[in-house]
Amino acid sequence: MTRRLAALALTIGIAWFVVTGPQVDSVLRPTALALGLALIAASISGELLERLHLPRVTGYLLFGMICGPYLANIITRPMARELQLINGLAVVLIAFIAGLEMNVRRLRPRLRAMIELGGIAMLVMYIGLFTVFWLVWPWLGIAPDLTGLQRIAVVALLTTVVASFSPTVTIALVAESRASGPLTELTLAVVILADLLLILFFTLVMQFVRTAFGGPQEIGLFVSLSWEIFGSFAFGASIGAVFAFYLRHVGREVPVALLGLCAIIAGAGARLHVEPLLVALAAGLVVENVAPPRGDMLKEAVERGALPVLVIFFVAAGASLQLDALATIGGIALAVSGVRMAFIWLSVRIGVRYARIDPKIGGLVWMGLVSQAGVTLGLTLIVAGEFPTWGATIQTLVVSLIALHQLVGPVLFRAALGRAGEIGRLGGDVLGIEEQLDTQPVRAD
Amino acid sequence: MTLAGLPGRVSSVFRTRAALGLRPFTAPVMVFIPLGIALGPGALGIIPEVALAHLDIVISIALATLGVFIGIAAGREARGAGRLLAAATAEAGVTILVVAGALFVLLHSWALPLEMSFLLVALALGVCASASAAPAVEGADSRGAVQIAARVADLDDVMPILLGGAVLVMAGPSVRPALLSTVQTIGLGLAIGFGGWLLVERAHVAAERGVFVLGAVAMLGGAPAYMALSPLLAGMAAGLFWVAAPGNCDAIVARELRKVQHPIVVLLLITAGAGLELTMAGIWLLAPYVIFRSAGKILGGWTASRIAPGIAPSDLGAYLVHPGVIGIAFALNLQQVGNESATALVFAVAVGAIASEALALVVMPSSRAA
Numbered sequence: 001m002t003r004r005l006a007a008l009a010l011t012i013g014i015a016w017f018v019v020t021g022p023q024v025d026s027v028l029r030p031t032a033l034a035l036g037l038a039l040i041a042a043s044i045s046g047e048l049l050e051r052l053h054l055p056r057v058t059g060y061l062l063f064g065m066i067c068g069p070y071l072a073n074i075i076t077r078p079m080a081r082e083l084q085l086i087n088g089l090a091v092v093l094i095a096f097i098a099g100l101e102m103n104v105r106r107l108r109p110r111l112r113a114m115i116e117l118g119g120i121a122m123l124v125m126y127i128g129l130f131t132v133f134w135l136v137w138p139w140l141g142i143a144p145d146l147t148g149l150q151r152i153a154v155v156a157l158l159t160t161v162v163a164s165f166s167p168t169v170t171i172a173l174v175a176e177s178r179a180s181g182p183l184t185e186l187t188l189a190v191v192i193l194a195d196l197l198l199i200l201f202f203t204l205v206m207q208f209v210r211t212a213f214g215g216p217q218e219i220g221l222f223v224s225l226s227w228e229i230f231g232s233f234a235f236g237a238s239i240g241a242v243f244a245f246y247l248r249h250v251g252r253e254v255p256v257a258l259l260g261l262c263a264i265i266a267g268a269g270a271r272l273h274v275e276p277l278l279v280a281l282a283a284g285l286v287v288e289n290v291a292p293p294r295g296d297m298l299k300e301a302v303e304r305g306a307l308p309v310l311v312i313f314f315v316a317a318g319a320s321l322q323l324d325a326l327a328t329i330g331g332i333a334l335a336v337s338g339v340r341m342a343f344i345w346l347s348v349r350i351g352v353r354y355a356r357i358d359p360k361i362g363g364l365v366w367m368g369l370v371s372q373a374g375v376t377l378g379l380t381l382i383v384a385g386e387f388p389t390w391g392a393t394i395q396t397l398v399v400s401l402i403a404l405h406q407l408v409g410p411v412l413f414r415a416a417l418g419r420a421g422e423i424g425r426l427g428g429d430v431l432g433i434e435e436q437l438d439t440q441p442v443r444a445d
Numbered sequence: 446m447t448l449a450g451l452p453g454r455v456s457s458v459f460r461t462r463a464a465l466g467l468r469p470f471t472a473p474v475m476v477f478i479p480l481g482i483a484l485g486p487g488a489l490g491i492i493p494e495v496a497l498a499h500l501d502i503v504i505s506i507a508l509a510t511l512g513v514f515i516g517i518a519a520g521r522e523a524r525g526a527g528r529l530l531a532a533a534t535a536e537a538g539v540t541i542l543v544v545a546g547a548l549f550v551l552l553h554s555w556a557l558p559l560e561m562s563f564l565l566v567a568l569a570l571g572v573c574a575s576a577s578a579a580p581a582v583e584g585a586d587s588r589g590a591v592q593i594a595a596r597v598a599d600l601d602d603v604m605p606i607l608l609g610g611a612v613l614v615m616a617g618p619s620v621r622p623a624l625l626s627t628v629q630t631i632g633l634g635l636a637i638g639f640g641g642w643l644l645v646e647r648a649h650v651a652a653e654r655g656v657f658v659l660g661a662v663a664m665l666g667g668a669p670a671y672m673a674l675s676p677l678l679a680g681m682a683a684g685l686f687w688v689a690a691p692g693n694c695d696a697i698v699a700r701e702l703r704k705v706q707h708p709i710v711v712l713l714l715i716t717a718g719a720g721l722e723l724t725m726a727g728i729w730l731l732a733p734y735v736i737f738r739s740a741g742k743i744l745g746g747w748t749a750s751r752i753a754p755g756i757a758p759s760d761l762g763a764y765l766v767h768p769g770v771i772g773i774a775f776a777l778n779l780q781q782v783g784n785e786s787a788t789a790l791v792f793a794v795a796v797g798a799i800a801s802e803a804l805a806l807v808v809m810p811s812s813r814a815a
Contacts, residue, residue, distance in 0.1 A: 032667030039660030
């Protein structure tokens, strides 16, 4: 461990020397430096946290937060921005991995119970949160003067955003823990179902808010909504089929092909108005369930890529945690966070009872639903952009909530996975297997 | 002779090309630079300007990776091969002198409108020209001259990278003295190399080791790039350190990097191709660059054979006409530090590399001669 701590100190020292050194007037991007720092220093931080029985990903997050622009500023604002660019690829790869882990044949016997749990949990949570927000509206400081339809609309919007989960963080934690079992499958099913419902609800509620505030209405609302959900799945399935064909009939340079696949999905998101997360999930599902590749080439490529991707994703998330927002609105955020967690617990409890799921496992699912991240942030950006007056206050509140839930969520979920005995049950190892050294000659080109 | 039957050194050359999906005699530059041009903003536009800007990270990491490979290869080769190192350095030095000298004279007489001083342009082109790739020949030639040429190709990159580090500082926006910056780059490479050694040797499992190696290489690319210094030089310093350090660090790093070598080389060449801009200065520089590079290599090879008689063959230079990717990487590095004139240099070096590869097929000694 001494060597690792020395390496950690040296790496941070080098980065600090470079970043604070005499600046050259150039157009250079700091991406590679940020990437190197994140990979080395955050990996060691993750290992340190693991020794304290906390998730590695919390170590990556804390490293990003501490070294990020709001505290030590070793990862400067431009560096954090550059890491966010890589984040797009990371989200896609994480969702693709989730798709690969979902074997429909294996899940089919429990599919109905999963859908029931997810549906009921979301319904109870929406009703509960809506009621609470309606009652405490004057004290939330968002737009206390609103009344009638406008207040209903904005409360519904706030409920939708606050009720959202983070499929990416949940999937990432499952990948990092190599978790497998009923709790893992149940939690993944609920977060993915919730993500689909979130897109649906958010689009509907935004339309309601526009109507309430006398804004323009989108005629093609349901067309665009259908496209975002079904188009994503269709596009993902097609691209997954092409990738499966490549794996079967070409099978060369699989890591490059996988990187290319992720880049295409990440890039296509904005252009085709599809949800990259759903696209990648569908692609993974097709590869796993329709045309699984022969041999271990994909497994090896995914396992090699998973760890660096997870590290970068969480460091970027940590570095972009807006701690100033938390400082501004911390008290209210803590209260809202407490209410949210209480409703997650309650709604899952009701859902588990209705769907007749083993309470030993079902009772732990709520711990996997606490995290919030990119999807939620994206929604608040849309709200703040369209309704700058009260939308900006919602954004500040939700950003604070994300900061809190990013830190608490992974810890809770890891604890739940540990309690269910599912950590490390997946075949293989995200950290790979030992390999024999070779002494082949080295060539630069 | 089958590929498996070839000695390790030569088969690695075949493996590199084969893994890229190329025939043994088709150099990566001849495929991927034209592909980059086709995909780039000037042609099909599949790689737009915005994407090219984001691919900057690939250049930095590719430069560091190549530097590490050269450092490790040179560090291993230099052990007990002092005369060969001297011969390879002389070969590179002569090539730089021939190319830089000739181009300096030409640039003066042509008075090309370049933002960089003529001396720096000439020196930069000399550095780009001096790098060579290990020759790829048929199995029968996998001994004698070819083996020596391959070793020289490993060692002749050391001096140009050192000189290139200084040229980069002089051409870039840095206000520090070139010597100090060069020392600083080496120091940075050694420090990151030391950090990497602390981690890589004791990594628990393969994926963790992969993360540490990737992180170290990203630091080797990113830290110098952020300071407008040379990632190639920093990478080489780290590579040399890993060979000298106790344990198997060099073998571990080489093995991990070999897994990303092909994608990185491909991306580097595609990026170079996509970013190529046809300029008048570039066109003017192209032909002299190819001609003087070939002349420099022949003369340099002959000089090396005088320094190490009995080891280096007199026609060594003919084997070293293959340019490889180091020269292109260095030109891209110059462009990266924001030097406008580097656009012309990148064009001359990248297109020149294709021409040199074609030329190498003609001038390469036949299997009988070897």
